[in-house]
Amino acid sequence: MMKPQYKSQDALDRQSGIPTLMKIFGRFLRLLLPYWDKMLLWLIVNQIGAFVNLIPALLGIRIIDEVFPQRNWGLGVTLVWANFTISYLIYFIYLSNNYVWAWIRMFVGYRIQFGFLRHLQQLSITFYESRPVGEHMQRATGDPAVVEAIIVDTIPNAIGPFQRLFASVTVIATIKPELAWMALVYIIPYLIGQHLFTTWFRNLSKMQLARGQENTARLIELLSAFKTTRALNREATERRKYWVTWSRCRRMDWRVWWVTVLQQNTLNNYAGIFTTVAIPLFTIYWVIGDKMTIGEYGAAGWIVGQFLGPIQALAGFFQGIRRQLVNAERLLDTLEVEPDMVDEKHARNLPAKITGRIKMENVSYAYPGGGPVLRNISLTIEPGQKAAIVGPSGAGKSTLLGMLCRFYNPAEGRVSIDGYDLRNVTRPSLMQHIGVCLQDTLILMGTIGENIWYGGLDPSREEIEAAAKLAGIHDFIMTLPEGYNTVLAESGQLSGGQKQRIGLARVLVRDPRIILFDEITSAMDPLLHHEVIDSLRECCKGRTVAMISHNLLDVRDADVIFVINSHGEMAQQGKHEDLMAVPGLYQQLWRREELDRELGDKGGETPPPAAQNPSNEATELS
Ligand SMILES: Nc1ncnc2c1ncn2[C@@H]1O[C@H](COP(=O)(O)OP(=O)(O)OP(=O)(O)O)[C@@H](O)[C@H]1O
Numbered sequence: 351m352m353k354p355q356y357k358s359q360d361a362l363d364r365q366s367g368i369p370t371l372m373k374i375f376g377r378f379l380r381l382l383l384p385y386w387d388k389m390l391l392w393l394i395v396n397q398i399g400a401f402v403n404l405i406p407a408l409l410g411i412r413i414i415d416e417v418f419p420q421r422n423w424g425l426g427v428t429l430v431w432a433n434f435t436i437s438y439l440i441y442f443i444y445l446s447n448n449y450v451w452a453w454i455r456m457f458v459g460y461r462i463q464f465g466f467l468r469h470l471q472q473l474s475i476t477f478y479e480s481r482p483v484g485e486h487m488q489r490a491t492g493d494p495a496v497v498e499a500i501i502v503d504t505i506p507n508a509i510g511p512f513q514r515l516f517a518s519v520t521v522i523a524t525i526k527p528e529l530a531w532m533a534l535v536y537i538i539p540y541l542i543g544q545h546l547f548t549t550w551f552r553n554l555s556k557m558q559l560a561r562g563q564e565n566t567a568r569l570i571e572l573l574s575a576f577k578t579t580r581a582l583n584r585e586a587t588e589r590r591k592y593w594v595t596w597s598r599c600r601r602m603d604w605r606v607w608w609v610t611v612l613q614q615n616t617l618n619n620y621a622g623i624f625t626t627v628a629i630p631l632f633t634i635y636w637v638i639g640d641k642m643t644i645g646e647y648g649a650a651g652w653i654v655g656q657f658l659g660p661i662q663a664l665a666g667f668f669q670g671i672r673r674q675l676v677n678a679e680r681l682l683d684t685l686e687v688e689p690d691m692v693d694e695k696h697a698r699n700l701p702a703k704i705t706g707r708i709k710m711e712n713v714s715y716a717y718p719g720g721g722p723v724l725r726n727i728s729l730t731i732e733p734g735q736k737a738a739i740v741g742p743s744g745a746g747k748s749t750l751l752g753m754l755c756r757f758y759n760p761a762e763g764r765v766s767i768d769g770y771d772l773r774n775v776t777r778p779s780l781m782q783h784i785g786v787c788l789q790d791t792l793i794l795m796g797t798i799g800e801n802i803w804y805g806g807l808d809p810s811r812e813e814i815e816a817a818a819k820l821a822g823i824h825d826f827i828m829t830l831p832e833g834y835n836t837v838l839a840e841s842g843q844l845s846g847g848q849k850q851r852i853g854l855a856r857v858l859v860r861d862p863r864i865i866l867f868d869e870i871t872s873a874m875d876p877l878l879h880h881e882v883i884d885s886l887r888e889c890c891k892g893r894t895v896a897m898i899s900h901n902l903l904d905v906r907d908a909d910v911i912f913v914i915n916s917h918g919e920m921a922q923q924g925k926h927e928d929l930m931a932v933p934g935l936y937q938q939l940w941r942r943e944e945l946d947r948e949l950g951d952k953g954g955e956t957p958p959p960a961a962q963n964p965s966n967e968a969t970e971l972s
């Protein structure tokens with residue numbers, strides 16, 4: 351079952367155990383399938399390498415048991431040369447195998463990272479808005495990298511030791527079968543101990559990850575809100591809040607560290623008893639009883655000594671993989687979030703030329719987990735008309751605009767452009783015709799020119815400048831020493847009004863049929879405001895425009911005004927004069943604005959309480 355949200359941490363904690371592990375392996379190991387032939391080659395060569403690695407030990411048996419007793423110099427020299435040749439053989443075997451693996455890891459890495467990115471880009475805006483940015487960041491930056499590491503590092507790192515163990519046990523069985531049995535009996539309690547430890551460890555890891563996530567989210571909030579924090583003199587409070595999450599995180603780290611140390615010491619101790627006590631006792635006993643040669647004694651000791659390496663590597667693997675599986679589970683969780691804004695299978699492109707008639711029929715909408723925001727909204731904006739959407743703050747105006755550019759799909763009802771239901775058209779073809787200017791403009795890293803260029807379909811320098819002129823920002827840009835090549839950081843450097851005009855130019859450069867404005871003049875001074883409104887008039891000619899504004903003076907000349915009330919319903923619609931002629935929300939909004947203007951002219955006195963609340967509706971004005 352797909353779902354529109356991340357699972358809660360509790361839900362993630364509940365799903366542990368073998369079935370989840372199998373699911374995770376099933377999901378991600380599939381990524382290796384296209385490379386099965388190279389994988390197989392890698393496995394075979396690796397196994398051969400593991401056997402070849404043990405040949406020097408076998409040569410050692412002959413040196414001790416034949417060369418020394420017979421004082422056979424010729425055989426000794428031959429064996430040393432054989433040893434030398436084999437070392438080089440091993441070197442080339444592993445070198446070529448690493449080459450094959452490097453190739454596989456590159457492609458697997460690509461598939462994970464970009465598969466994940468594509469999935470994220472298909473998720474709805476509601477999904478992004480539903481969680482703190484920090485959580486998305488953690489998931490997006492950490493989880494794919496960890497899953498990639500599982501497949502390309504952890505798994506081969508575990509297969510290698512298994513193959514080496516297999517080779518060691520087989521070779522030791524040819525020397526003394528009893529030793530091979532002993533090794534097997536020894537490994538079983540080791541693996542059980544390992545399992546118990548890692549189950550404990552995994553639960554701790556999950557909590558550690560959750561704490562880390564909480565801590566990072568806090569830090570991101572602290573950094574991104576730093577202006578507000580400073581303005582309100584709240585640095586100490588923010589530090590204290592961060593200290594709480596940080597110390598929780600550190601306490602968890604400490605517990606995980608402690609369990610790791612305990613695990614390593616306990617298991618290594620157990621392994622040590624086997625290799626330094628049990629094996630020597632038995633082999634010495636066999637040599638004394640003539641059941642083993644001295645050469646075999648030496649080789650067995652050496653090979654058993656080699657056990658410890660793979661077994662420790664396996665222990666590391668189990669510990670690592672358990673921790674990484676927590677990330678893998680979370681990645682699966684993200685991948686299972688339903689991409690609810692993907693185009694329908696039967697979706698068609700909007701025609702290259704449209705007239706731009708916008709129609710909403712009985713549209714209702716509620717954010718996930720929230721009450722209704724828009725109720726039964728119907729409206730029509732004819733091609734070339736300028737429509738205004740007004741209403742109290744929180745009424746749902748931005749949501750309505752978001753619906754026109756398919757940020758959200760209506761829960762009920764239908765939104766269409768030129769009669770095409772937006773659900774049935776492809777997003778890219780829709781967005782080609784729509785330009786959106788939002789309440790706050792995001793400035794991208796790059797130059798001013800690139801920021802404007804970004805809006806169009808590879809516009810020329812002239813088109814960029816024309817758009818900037820139309821948006822009233824060209825003159826400002828020309829005052830900068832570097833002009834259009836001025837590099838902008840993500841935020842900083844530009845005033846709110848300048849950012850918004852760059853956003854406007856970015857929209858205009860695409861020359862869209864339909865333009866949607868969401869309070870773009872809110873950050874501008876009165877002078878600039880009038881300038882931009884004038885240039886808007888210019889650049890909106892011949893296009894269908896929907897404009898949200900809190901400044902009713904801006905919307906007086908609109909062809910049609912839609913008034914949304916605080917319940918998200920269409921309270922009134924019509925031209926300014928008609929709406930002013932009847933008592934209603936629009937009249938109240940105007941009266942309130944006139945009052946504000948008068949008070950502003952008188953020097954910003956505080957209005958008397960009665961004037962502050964002319965009516966219930968007006969109380970909600972922002
Ligand atoms: N992502 C979201 N998740 C849940 N609720 C939301 C989300 N975005 C907005 N809302 C809620 O939906 C309602 C309408 O919000 P919207 O932003 O559309 O109002 P608005 O009319 O544009 O207000 P303003 O004039 O202040 O910009 C508000 O009550 C708001 O709290």
Ligand SMILES: [Mg+2]
Pocket residue numbers: 747748749789868
């Ligand atoms: Mg809004």
